[in-house]
Amino acid sequence: MTKELQFKDLYTAHYSKVIRLCLGYTNGREEKAKDLTQEVFIKIWQNLDKFRSEANISTWIYRITVNTCLQELRKKKVVPLEIDLASHEIISSNNDEIRYKKMYECINKLSADNKTIIFLELEEVPQAEIAEITGYSHQAIRTRIHRIKEQLSKCVTDGGI
Template sequence: MNREQEFTGIYNSYASKVHRLCLGYASGNNELAKEWLQETFIKVWKHSNSFKGKSSIDTWIYRIAVNVCLGDLRKSKKNVTINEDVLTTSSADDTDDATVETEKNIKKMYQCIDQLNEQNRALILLELENIPQATIADTVGLAHGTLRTRLSRIRKSLLKCITNGK
């Protein structure tokens, strides 16, 4: 398998998860998330020779994605606002009260996630992607036990934020 075929396989395997991870950092701004996705895979392509296999390929890719998102947010001090259209899953014609309530809760959750510090935001967004905790721990350089404790605290603070607005 040549380098391009290998890269295409990697892209096809990880692009959707990386896009959703970036979407979390971009608070639902799909254009910004696509930009960061593209930048992530440009870096994966450019630096594929530097991947030593010390961690798994997914850990390496997620670390690049988190660094791209955070780096761009820091560099430009972007005030990312939630894009209402992305979080709305159905048309006005077929919405019922439960769907509207669910959409409000999702928007609220992302607003609460936006209030977290950078590392905690990275942790919860990776967790929401169902990425294994061992991979998350490797990605951010935490011991697995420390990560589990931190995620538990983050979940509690998000629950408090969602229910009480604080």
């Protein structure tokens, strides 16, 4: 398979996951998320020949995405990550909307590492793959996810992490 065809297949298979992850890091700002997504795929194109298949290709793509987004946050010194839920159609009632907004406000209070972990968990990335992406052990990820969920639950009900 040529590099062009391989890239096209990767782009088609992973674009929606990459843009959703970028939206989480850009306060839901679609234009900024699109810019970061484009940057991610440029990096994928530039480094596709260097991919050694030691990890799953999706793990490699998530790692590039997370690093690109975190690099942008450091460059802009943007600390809070807020998510605009107005564009999500999963909200069925006003009460649900308030709960979702509160949950994402609580996610915004997490450390950068924990935000990455929970965003990947929300994307239903397998925990073993999250471990590869973040560099933590699988057991550490399992523990962190459990603790993050407890923190978020407490935050949503009590108002603080």
